[in-house]
Amino acid sequence: MAESLKRRGAIVRAPENFLSGDQIAAVGAGRRDFLRQAMIAAAAVGAGAAMPARAAEASAGDPDILNLPPWSTTLGKPVASTPYGSPSKFETNLVRRESPGLTRVGASSVSFAPLQGLFGIITPSGLHFERHHQGWQDVDPARHRLMINGLVGTPKVYTMDDLMRLPSVSRIHFIECGANSGMEWGNVAVPTVQYTHGMLSCSEFTGVPLSVLLEDCGYERSDGHYVLAEGADGSSMTRTIPIDNALDDVIVAYGQNGEMLRPENGYPLRLVVPGVQGVSWVKWLRRIEIGDQPYGTKDESLHYVDLMPDGTHRQYSSIQEAKSVITTPSGGQQLVGQGYYTVTGLAWSGRGAIRRVDVSADGGRNWRRAKLETPVLSKALTRFNIDWEWDGAPAILQSRAIDDTGYVQPTMPQLRAVRGSKSIYHNNAIQSWAVAPSGEVSNVQVG
Amino acid sequence: MSRLVKRGALAIGLAAAAVSPLLGAPNLGRPATPAEIAAWDIDVRPDFKGLPAGSGSVMQGQDIWEAQCESCHGTFGESNEWFTPLAGGTTAADQKTGHVKSLAGPDVPQRTTLMKLSTVSTLFDYIRRAMPWTAPKSLSDDEVYAVTAYVLYLNDVVDDAFVLDQDTIREVQGRLPNRNGMSRKHGLWLASGKPDTANKACMRNCGDEANVTSSLPDYARDAHGNLADQNRTFGPVRGVQTVAPAPATDAATASSPAASALLLAQDNGCTGCHGVDEQILGPSFREVAKRYEGKPESIGKLTRTILQGGSGNWGEMPMPAQDHLDDAQADALAQWILDGAQ
Numbered sequence: 092m093a094e095s096l097k098r099r100g101a102i103v104r105a106p107e108n109f110l111s112g113d114q115i116a117a118v119g120a121g122r123r124d125f126l127r128q129a130m131i132a133a134a135a136v137g138a139g140a141a142m143p144a145r146a147a148e149a150s151a152g153d154p155d156i157l158n159l160p161p162w163s164t165t166l167g168k169p170v171a172s173t174p175y176g177s178p179s180k181f182e183t184n185l186v187r188r189e190s191p192g193l194t195r196v197g198a199s200s201v202s203f204a205p206l207q208g209l210f211g212i213i214t215p216s217g218l219h220f221e222r223h224h225q226g227w228q229d230v231d232p233a234r235h236r237l238m239i240n241g242l243v244g245t246p247k248v249y250t251m252d253d254l255m256r257l258p259s260v261s262r263i264h265f266i267e268c269g270a271n272s273g274m275e276w277g278n279v280a281v282p283t284v285q286y287t288h289g290m291l292s293c294s295e296f297t298g299v300p301l302s303v304l305l306e307d308c309g310y311e312r313s314d315g316h317y318v319l320a321e322g323a324d325g326s327s328m329t330r331t332i333p334i335d336n337a338l339d340d341v342i343v344a345y346g347q348n349g350e351m352l353r354p355e356n357g358y359p360l361r362l363v364v365p366g367v368q369g370v371s372w373v374k375w376l377r378r379i380e381i382g383d384q385p386y387g388t389k390d391e392s393l394h395y396v397d398l399m400p401d402g403t404h405r406q407y408s409s410i411q412e413a414k415s416v417i418t419t420p421s422g423g424q425q426l427v428g429q430g431y432y433t434v435t436g437l438a439w440s441g442r443g444a445i446r447r448v449d450v451s452a453d454g455g456r457n458w459r460r461a462k463l464e465t466p467v468l469s470k471a472l473t474r475f476n477i478d479w480e481w482d483g484a485p486a487i488l489q490s491r492a493i494d495d496t497g498y499v500q501p502t503m504p505q506l507r508a509v510r511g512s513k514s515i516y517h518n519n520a521i522q523s524w525a526v527a528p529s530g531e532v533s534n535v536q537v538g
Numbered sequence: 539m540s541r542l543v544k545r546g547a548l549a550i551g552l553a554a555a556a557v558s559p560l561l562g563a564p565n566l567g568r569p570a571t572p573a574e575i576a577a578w579d580i581d582v583r584p585d586f587k588g589l590p591a592g593s594g595s596v597m598q599g600q601d602i603w604e605a606q607c608e609s610c611h612g613t614f615g616e617s618n619e620w621f622t623p624l625a626g627g628t629t630a631a632d633q634k635t636g637h638v639k640s641l642a643g644p645d646v647p648q649r650t651t652l653m654k655l656s657t658v659s660t661l662f663d664y665i666r667r668a669m670p671w672t673a674p675k676s677l678s679d680d681e682v683y684a685v686t687a688y689v690l691y692l693n694d695v696v697d698d699a700f701v702l703d704q705d706t707i708r709e710v711q712g713r714l715p716n717r718n719g720m721s722r723k724h725g726l727w728l729a730s731g732k733p734d735t736a737n738k739a740c741m742r743n744c745g746d747e748a749n750v751t752s753s754l755p756d757y758a759r760d761a762h763g764n765l766a767d768q769n770r771t772f773g774p775v776r777g778v779q780t781v782a783p784a785p786a787t788d789a790a791t792a793s794s795p796a797a798s799a800l801l802l803a804q805d806n807g808c809t810g811c812h813g814v815d816e817q818i819l820g821p822s823f824r825e826v827a828k829r830y831e832g833k834p835e836s837i838g839k840l841t842r843t844i845l846q847g848g849s850g851n852w853g854e855m856p857m858p859a860q861d862h863l864d865d866a867q868a869d870a871l872a873q874w875i876l877d878g879a880q
Contacts, residue, residue, distance in 0.1 A: 184767050184777070191761060195620055197810060199671075208770055225668060240575050248574065249567040256566055278752040282762050282780075307563060319581060325674040327667040329581060333728060366729060378578055387584040387657045389664035396654065396720065402642030403719055404654065408726035412733060423765035424775035432774055442729055449739065454748020458741045487748050493739055501735035509734045513646050517726060525750065531778055538751040 198226035203289025214292035225326035241380035244309020269368030283423035297346025315381035323377035366441030400511035411441035414519035415492035426530035440494035454487035593703035594684025625692035628715035636718035799874035823879035
């Protein structure tokens with residue numbers, strides 16, 4: 092394990108490091124070879140078990156119909172055999188995973204959600220992506236407190252008992268790390284949608300609107316213009332949030348998808364800052380301070396600052412602009428044969444609701460409008476799908492989101508023209524997946 | 539009722555209000571005491587609001603650095619082992635302009651902390667709240683001043699006789715190599731901000747034929763493991779086989795004591811500090827095995843060290859007690875390590 096990680100780590104260390112110019116040149120030169128090998132591998136797969144339903148035996152029919160399986164002929168398990176249910180034993184492939192070589196230690200790292208196998212818009216809580224800066228903690232709710240201080244009438248302390256008695260809301264919102272797709276600014280670096288886009292999740296969050304708490308502490312609009320949120324873990328993560336944003340739709344949340352937050356997601360209390368990058372959604376939230384200036388904390392001065400070609404960093408970059416990605420079929424997948432497919436994916440915008448998603452199968456020359464599955468909610472993931480007949484020819488699949496401000500998701504060259512390729516954060520470019528004649532789908536960039 | 543409550547009520551949903559009108563302030567929670575606020579409100583702002591009294595010299599900072607920081611960040615703050623380097627990469631000219639020149643252009647080197655730092659409060663505030671990484675908030679304010687001074691010294695922002703305190707920190711601000719390097723002129727701070735790209739939703743015959751400009755190199759094909767194992771085995775797609783199938787392992791080895799001991803070590807955070815073959819904060823497990831080779835009686839001592847922690851056997855860094863383990867688990871781990879951590 093250690094050995095293979097080391098070797099992999101040497102390949103792409105991202106997001107601060109990218110493939111070298113030489114390596115990229117090698118990619119260009121070796122591409123044909125690469126495709127041929129992919130096809131050989133695919134042919135091997137085709138000969139094996141991965142292709143569609145086993146051919147019916149001789150004449151009689153499908154043995155899976157003719158011979159009754161054990162689950163049809165035996166007694167099943169009793170209720171509550173697993174008091175907190177778990178997924179089927181056949182679902183072990185879809186789990187959170189780290190991207191080898193991305194970070195150096197597990198307690199300051201990322202695990203990515205397996206978007207390639209998820210349906211609809213809600214991320215199962217156990218598959219929600221993780222990003223911790225100083226490990227995760229399982230905080231005792233009876234000993235957890237929320238303090239509100241700074242420019243408020245009365246600084247106050249709340250217990251979980253207090254907070255859970257206050258008026259609550261439940262809302263569905265996406266959360267995306269500002270560094271999602273950050274490895275791909277310079278070139279293709281990772282193979283699948285889990286690693287390109289998996290710092291993305293969407294849940295129903297339940298909690299108290301921050302505006303209700305600030306009102307309860309006697310906050311007056313004229314007093315302070317910035318909110319500082321702080322966590323109770325070792326990192327005591329802090330982030331500044333402008334007051335307009337904070338009063339608009341920010342929630343001090345304890346619930347996630349009908350249960351309490353998971354410890355990795357901030358149990359028992361986290362901030363939900365719709366539309367804004369994940370780092371501001373402070374976990375294990377212990378304190379809210381109101382001030383008249385931004386706070387310049389480590390994760391808004393040294394990180395989560397976007398390097399521009401002129402050498403300045405954009406500070407307090409927060410909003411996640413409209414973005415979309417096709418999740419099936421996507422990189423690292425193999426189509427099971429020619430014919431009909433439903434191409435499906437996710438679209439979202441930090442500025443509102445998704446108005447439209449278009450899909451192209453020819454690398455962006457021609458587009459068709461996809462169906463949006465309901466619900467279509469503001470600052471939430473929206474699921475889209477569209478039918479597609481694959482005739483075995485090479486194709487390049489793309490999706491393009493348009494939000495209700497009219498903003499159209501940009502191409503990678505458009506983004507690079509403004510921001511260069513070193514900014515790490517806020518890459519919302521159109522994603523391209525190449526489908527080879529073998530049916531293998533791979534991550535590519537087009538220009 | 540103030541404007542704020544109206545907004546709150548709106549957010550909660552007027553339907554609920556129609557059933558039971560808001561009764562007024564909920565009157566939950568209680569006032570925070572000054573001592574409570576002092577205990578938690580430790581943030582220091584760029585204008586130095588919140589900066590505590592105290593002082594510390596570069597010389598004092600060096601002692602703290604060597605004892606509590608160097609093991610992860612390197613002697614000169616150059617280490618890449620745990621995190622990106624803290625110091626280095628700036629010039630005397632950068633200190634004059636307040637812009638780190640090498641950040642511009644396509645060939646930016648790996649960025650160190652001091653290449654990005656624009657407000658010295660950030661460094662002080664962060665060390666005070668979060669470092670050392672495994673024992674955050676353990677430093678006194680004077681110690682934070684001292685070790686902050688030392689990090690600045692490592693980057694030539696101050697000299698070796700410098701003493702950092704509430705006054706001198708203001709001078710330091712004026713010398714930071716990247717103090718003028720941040721911009722808020724962009725559309726991503728507020729929801730109402732203006733985007734910096736303007737794509738058009740063209741539908742037919744848009745632009746030129748797509749040209750593939752980048753794809754994953756063949757040598758990186760298996761860098762993320764076997765993608766076949768990261769997808770379902772039914773449905774419209776399979777994961778691509780990127781790794782040759784492993785020879786079938788028989789059930790016995792999969793659940794062998796050795797395999798489960800490695801899992802136990804991973805689950806209990808041991809492998810954050812010990813590699814099987816590689817020294818991290820503590821010695822590699824194989825090194826430990828080598829030292830105690832032929833001394834099976836050391837099992838008791840190792841079990842005790844695992845449960846209670848230990849120090850001085852391998853270096854400066856102590857091993858914290860692992861008392862979340864029960865005796866049997868500690869014993870199994872010690873036995874596995876003694877057996878060579880196979």
